[in-house]
Amino acid sequence: MRLGEVLGMAISDFVMGRGGTAYIEVVPRAGNPNLARVKMMRPRRIYVSADLERLFADYLTHLAGRGRHDGGELAAA
Amino acid sequence: MPGGAACGRGSHLDRVDASYATVGPVEEWLEAHRHLWSPNTVRGYAASLAQWWSFLEQRGEAGRWAEAGVPAVAGFLSWLRIGRTVEHALTAPSGVPSAETLHARLAALISFYQWQEAVHSVPVAGRLLRGRAARMPSRGLLAHLDGRRRPGPSSLVKVRRRRAGRPPLLLPQEIQAIIDGCATWDDAAGEWAGNLRDRLLFSLLAESG
Numbered sequence: 001m002r003l004g005e006v007l008g009m010a011i012s013d014f015v016m017g018r019g020g021t022a023y024i025e026v027v028p029r030a031g032n033p034n035l036a037r038v039k040m041m042r043p044r045r046i047y048v049s050a051d052l053e054r055l056f057a058d059y060l061t062h063l064a065g066r067g068r069h070d071g072g073e074l075a076a077a
Numbered sequence: 078m079p080g081g082a083a084c085g086r087g088s089h090l091d092r093v094d095a096s097y098a099t100v101g102p103v104e105e106w107l108e109a110h111r112h113l114w115s116p117n118t119v120r121g122y123a124a125s126l127a128q129w130w131s132f133l134e135q136r137g138e139a140g141r142w143a144e145a146g147v148p149a150v151a152g153f154l155s156w157l158r159i160g161r162t163v164e165h166a167l168t169a170p171s172g173v174p175s176a177e178t179l180h181a182r183l184a185a186l187i188s189f190y191q192w193q194e195a196v197h198s199v200p201v202a203g204r205l206l207r208g209r210a211a212r213m214p215s216r217g218l219l220a221h222l223d224g225r226r227r228p229g230p231s232s233l234v235k236v237r238r239r240r241a242g243r244p245p246l247l248l249p250q251e252i253q254a255i256i257d258g259c260a261t262w263d264d265a266a267g268e269w270a271g272n273l274r275d276r277l278l279f280s281l282l283a284e285s286g
Contacts, residue, residue: 001281001282001285001286003282006278006281006282007278024281024285037115037116039115046285048281048284048285049284051280052280052281052284055276055277055280056277058269058273059273059274059277062268062269062273
C-alpha cells in the first residue's frame, strides 16, 4: 500500500473477513484534511492477513475505549 | 532581484513573467490539467515553464514562444545546467540542478507543447519529438505486446541520467523493530502499550508491500 493510500483511509474502508479474507478498499478522496492523496486517484482492493485484521479490531476497541474516556463520540468514519 | 518577479511557492506566482503579467498559454495549459494531475506535478510543471519563460525573455524571444525548436530547448537545458545568469530572474538562484531535475524540466516543456499542438496547433512539439522511441525496451517473452501499441515519440533533446540505484531495503527484523517500537502488547495490563495507530499504520505498510 502506498503511504497516501493508508493516510487517506477511513475506518469503513477496512472490510472485515467474516469467514473470508479481510480486505481494504482504497477509495480516492479529494480534500482529505491531512492532504493525503491516492496516486493517480486510482481505486483498488488490497487483501490483508488475519493478524492484521485482529490488530485492526484491537485498534477499533482502543478507539472506542478512548472515546468513552473522553466522554465524546467516535467520529463517523 | 532587480526588475524580477519574486517567485513564491504558491501556484499562482510561478507563472509570472518579468512584467508581472501572467503567462496566458501556460496558465491555460495548467488550468486544463489541474484536476487530472497531482498538485505536486502542477507545481513542478509551473516552475519549469516559469524558467523556460525567463530563458526566452532573456533572449528576447518570449513573444515567439510558439516558434521554438530543438536549438532553443537544448540551449535552455545548458542554460539551466551552467547556471542562469539573468537579471530578470524568476526563481531564486540555487545550485546546479541534477539530471533528474533537468529531465523533469524537459518533460514539462514537452507536455506543454504537446498540449499546445493538440489544442492550438502550435507546431513546436513536432520539431522536438521524432516518430519513434530511441530504444525499444527488452521484453523477452512479452515481445508480442509490442504489436499492440505503437511506441510513443521520443524527444530529440535528451538528458543523460544516472542509473537509479536499488531502493534501500529494511530487513524483516528491522521492520519488526519499527512495529514493536510503536506499541507492544502488555500482558500484565491486558492492553496495548504505546501508539496503536502507528503500529497499525506500519503493519499495514509492511504487509501490503
